[in-house]
Structures are given as structure tokens and as C-alpha cells.
Amino acid sequence: MKKSTTGSKRPLIVAHRGANTEAPENTRSAFDAALEYPVDGIEFDVRTTREGIPVIHHDKTLSRITGSRRKIESCFFNELSDSDWGSWFSKKFSNERILTFEKTIDLYCRRTRLFVEIKTDEEYSLSETSRILTLKVLEIIKKKVPHKYAGSVYILCFNPKLLEFAYNKAQAYKYVFNLSGAFLNQASYPSYVNGLCLPIGNLSGSFMDKAKTGGHSVLTYSCNTSEQADKALSLGANVIMTDKPGWLCDYIKK
Numbered sequence: 371m372k373k374s375t376t377g378s379k380r381p382l383i384v385a386h387r388g389a390n391t392e393a394p395e396n397t398r399s400a401f402d403a404a405l406e407y408p409v410d411g412i413e414f415d416v417r418t419t420r421e422g423i424p425v426i427h428h429d430k431t432l433s434r435i436t437g438s439r440r441k442i443e444s445c446f447f448n449e450l451s452d453s454d455w456g457s458w459f460s461k462k463f464s465n466e467r468i469l470t471f472e473k474t475i476d477l478y479c480r481r482t483r484l485f486v487e488i489k490t491d492e493e494y495s496l497s498e499t500s501r502i503l504t505l506k507v508l509e510i511i512k513k514k515v516p517h518k519y520a521g522s523v524y525i526l527c528f529n530p531k532l533l534e535f536a537y538n539k540a541q542a543y544k545y546v547f548n549l550s551g552a553f554l555n556q557a558s559y560p561s562y563v564n565g566l567c568l569p570i571g572n573l574s575g576s577f578m579d580k581a582k583t584g585g586h587s588v589l590t591y592s593c594n595t596s597e598q599a600d601k602a603l604s605l606g607a608n609v610i611m612t613d614k615p616g617w618l619c620d621y622i623k624k
Contacts, residue, residue, distance in 0.1 A: 382410035412478065414474065416487065485524045
């Protein structure tokens with residue numbers, strides 16, 4: 371049984387997609403900006419290119435980046451790497467380029483905790499594309515992350531089948547079930563799940579009690595106001611994700 375740390379110490383502060391109010395989300399600039407503050411980790415999203423290269427991006431399509439409705443998984447990496455990944459946010463970031471998952475691991479695995487959300491478009495099934503992406507993510511982590519940092523890697527997903535698949539392949543990492551819809555109201559959760567992640571609007575005392583009973587840590591997002599932060603702190607969330615890591619670090623310190 372995993373030991374719950376609910377309410378026993380200061381929560382971890384995690385930059386959601388980096389410091390994404392200061393720089394374009396899920397980019398090196400956003401991650402570097404986040405690490406200027408005393409955060410405990412960075413969270414980011416992983417998708418796959420057409421040839422199977424894991425890259426850092428949240429959305430299914432290129433709409434936010436180029437205006438195109440093409441899916442990331444239909445694009446070859448060289449098509450993506452030639453694009454400007456920062457101007458949508460600010461012209462100041464016009465030289466921003468897409469990060470591969472492997473490069474992200476190289477840059478940050480020794481510097482902070484990594485909360486890796488594997489993006490899949492299925493809720494209750496697991497496609498071959500998602501299986502391959504998951505295996506490649508695990509392969510890169512095993513290859514690139516030194517053993518002493520393995521405990522600082524968290525694998526997140528909204529699809530429990532993907533989490534179970536990943537856990538059965540590699541049990542050295544922490545697995546976090548992102549909850550939505552009917553999953554929020556389950557009576558219990560799988561024993562291999564270390565953490566349960568849910569929006570701050572859905573966090574409640576009764577949910578915290580259920581998680582504690584099951585031995586699960588609780589992660590919540592995105593806490594960007596004093597009301598949201600106060601709620602997460604008062605209920606004893608173990609991990610608080612924020613789009614404004616500088617503000618939240620300062621708020622909790624005060």
C-alpha cells in the first residue's frame with residue numbers, strides 16, 4: 371500500500387505546461403521561465419509525429435501554431451521542426467521550435483520533477499498509435515533518466531488503459547490518473563495508480579478522504595487565483611499545478 375502524504379507537508383508546486391503565462395506553453399522558454407522560480411516540477415504533454423517521434427504539444431492539431439487543422443500525428447517531424455512555435459504567443463518568441471520528448475528529458479530530468487502527460491484521443495480503448503507512443507516514451511525515459519532520478523518521473527493520462535499498459539511495462543515510475551467525467555465519481559481506483567489528478571473545481575473534502583483511504587496522492591490544476599490556491603491548500607492537495615508558478619510560489623511563501 372502506498373503511503374499517502376495528504377496534509378502532512380507543503381504541497382509540491384508544478385508549472386502547468388511551464389510558465390505558460392510568460393512564454394508559449396510546452397516550450398523550452400516556458401520551462402526555463404518556470405525554473406527561475408522555486409517550483410518542484412514541470413508538467414508537459416507528449417504526442418507523436420507520423421514517423422513515431424514523441425514531441426511536446428498539447429493540442430491534437432496545428433491550429434494554434436499555424437492555423438492548420440492537420441493533426442500532429444499526421445505530420446512528419448521535419449515539417450513541425452521548420453515551424454515557428456512561439457509567435458502565436460508573442461513575436462518575441464518567433465524563434466521558438468518544437469521540442470522532442472528526448473530533448474526535453476535531456477534538458478530537465480536532472481533539474482526537477484517531470485510530470486509527463488501522454489496524450490491519447492481514446493477514453494476507454496487503446497489504439498496501436500497510443501501503444502507505440504507509450505512504449506517510446508518509456509524507452510526514452512529508461513535510456514536517458516539516471517536511476518537516481520527515476521522516482522522524479524510521473525506518467526499522467528486521462529486513459530486508464532494506457533496507464534495500466536505503461537505500468538505493466540515499467541513499474542519504476544509514478545502513475546497518475548487524470549480524472550474527468552464519470553471517472554471522477556468512481557468508488558475506488560486501481561492500486562497501481564500513485565496519484566489522482568483533477569480540476570480544482572472538482573476538488574472536495576469527500577474526494578480527499580476517498581483518495582487518502584486508497585493511499586493515493588492528489589494533484590489539482592490549474593490554481594491561478596488566491597481562492598483556488600486557498601482551496602487546494604486547505605483541503606491538503608499534495609501537488610498544485612499552476613499556469614503562474616512565480617505568483618503561486620510567492621503566494622504560498624507569504
